[in-house]
Amino acid sequence: MPFADIVGQELAVSCLERSLGRGRIAHAYLFAGPEGVGKEEAALVLAQALNCPAASPAPCGSCSTCRRIExxxxxxxxxxAPAGNNIKIDQIRTLQQEAYFRPLExxxxxxxxTEAHRMTEEAANSFLRLLEEPPPYALFILLTSQPDSLLPTILSRCQLVPFSPLPPGLIRDKLEGELGLSRERAGLVAALAGGSWERARELASSEEAGSLRHRLLDLVSLLWDGDQAARWLAGEELEKDAELPRILEQLRLWFRDLLVWKLTGQGELLVNQDQLGRLGEMAEDYSTGRLxxxxxxxxxxxRLLTGSANTRLVLDVLFGKLEPDRPR
Ligand SMILES: [Zn+2]
Structure with a gap:
C-alpha cells in the first residue's frame, strides 16, 4: 500500500515522505489523531518503506517483505497493543529485549x-529509558488519540506526525463507493462518525446511526428552545442512557459546527452538513463567546463522566451552559 492510499491525511503523509526523501528518519514518531483515521496504515507503510528492498524511497508494496509487513x-x-486496558510493564520488558537484537532480515x-497512552506509569518509565538510548537500527512508532496523556519526557523524544479527523464528504463517498450505502444513509452515517472511518464502518452496519441521530437532534432542539422542565426531564433520561458518551460526543461536534459556521460561514467545513438550515438559524441565537x-x-x-462524577449533576450544569444567550 503506497502513502497515496492514505486518504485525507496530506499533512501527515507529507511529513513522512519528506523524512524518507532526505533519508532522515527519527528514532521515534508519535502519530497523534482520532481513532480510525489511518494511523495504523501509515505506520505500516513507513515500516515497508524502511525495509522494502526496492524502496525508492516509497515501498513497492508488492514484494515479499512489503506483503509480510502488511x-x-x-x-x-x-x-x-494494550493487553486488556493497559500496556503493561511485562510487555515493555519483552519489547526492550527484542529491541536489542539486530534486525533479522x-x-x-x-x-x-498502538494506543501508546495506555501504558501504565511503570511501563511508560521503562519505555522512556529505551527511548533515551535507542539502538541505532530501532524505530518506535507510537500511535495515540490522546497525546496529552503521554509522559512529557516521552513526547519530547518523539517526532510528532499529526493526523486529522477525516472530512465528512470523504467518509460519505467511501461509504457509498466501498460499502454501497445509499447517498442519504451515507451522509447520515458520515455526519455521526466524527471523522473516523472505523466508527463510520461500525455505524454503517448497525441500526444505531438512525436512533443516535434522532436523539441528538431532539436534544439540540430542547437545549435551543425547550423550557426548564423539559430539560430537567431530558437529564433524567440521559442519565440512565448507555449511549450517553456517544450522544455527548455528537453534541460536542454540533456545537463545534455552530462555532465554525459562526466564524467562517463555510458549510463544507461542517460535520453536520445535512443540517445546515437548522445550524444556521441556531447560530443566530448564540454569541461566539457563548459557543x-x-x-x-x-x-x-x-472528562468528568469518565471518572466517578455524579452524572445527573454534571448534565444539569452542562445543560445550563448550552442554552442560547439570546433566548428565543
Ligand atoms: Zn516492497
Missing amino acids: DGLYPDVQRV GRRKVFII VAALEALGEAQ
Whole structure:
C-alpha cells in the first residue's frame, strides 16, 4: 500500500515522505489523531518503506517483505497493543529485549505501539529509558488519540506526525463507493462518525446511526428552545442512557459546527452538513463567546463522566451552559 492510499491525511503523509526523501528518519514518531483515521496504515507503510528492498524511497508494496509487513508476518516489524486496558510493564520488558537484537532480515527494526497512552506509569518509565538510548537500527512508532496523556519526557523524544479527523464528504463517498450505502444513509452515517472511518464502518452496519441521530437532534432542539422542565426531564433520561458518551460526543461536534459556521460561514467545513438550515438559524441565537464556553463545558463534562462524577449533576450544569444567550 503506497502513502497515496492514505486518504485525507496530506499533512501527515507529507511529513513522512519528506523524512524518507532526505533519508532522515527519527528514532521515534508519535502519530497523534482520532481513532480510525489511518494511523495504523501509515505506520505500516513507513515500516515497508524502511525495509522494502526496492524502496525508492516509497515501498513497492508488492514484494515479499512489503506483503509480510502488511499481513503482520514480518519478523522485524512488531506490534505492541494494550493487553486488556493497559500496556503493561511485562510487555515493555519483552519489547526492550527484542529491541536489542539486530534486525533479522530488514534494515530497521520497527515497533508499532498502538494506543501508546495506555501504558501504565511503570511501563511508560521503562519505555522512556529505551527511548533515551535507542539502538541505532530501532524505530518506535507510537500511535495515540490522546497525546496529552503521554509522559512529557516521552513526547519530547518523539517526532510528532499529526493526523486529522477525516472530512465528512470523504467518509460519505467511501461509504457509498466501498460499502454501497445509499447517498442519504451515507451522509447520515458520515455526519455521526466524527471523522473516523472505523466508527463510520461500525455505524454503517448497525441500526444505531438512525436512533443516535434522532436523539441528538431532539436534544439540540430542547437545549435551543425547550423550557426548564423539559430539560430537567431530558437529564433524567440521559442519565440512565448507555449511549450517553456517544450522544455527548455528537453534541460536542454540533456545537463545534455552530462555532465554525459562526466564524467562517463555510458549510463544507461542517460535520453536520445535512443540517445546515437548522445550524444556521441556531447560530443566530448564540454569541461566539457563548459557543466557546459551551465547547469548554462539553469537554469538561466528558472528562468528568469518565471518572466517578455524579452524572445527573454534571448534565444539569452542562445543560445550563448550552442554552442560547439570546433566548428565543
Ligand atoms: Zn516492497
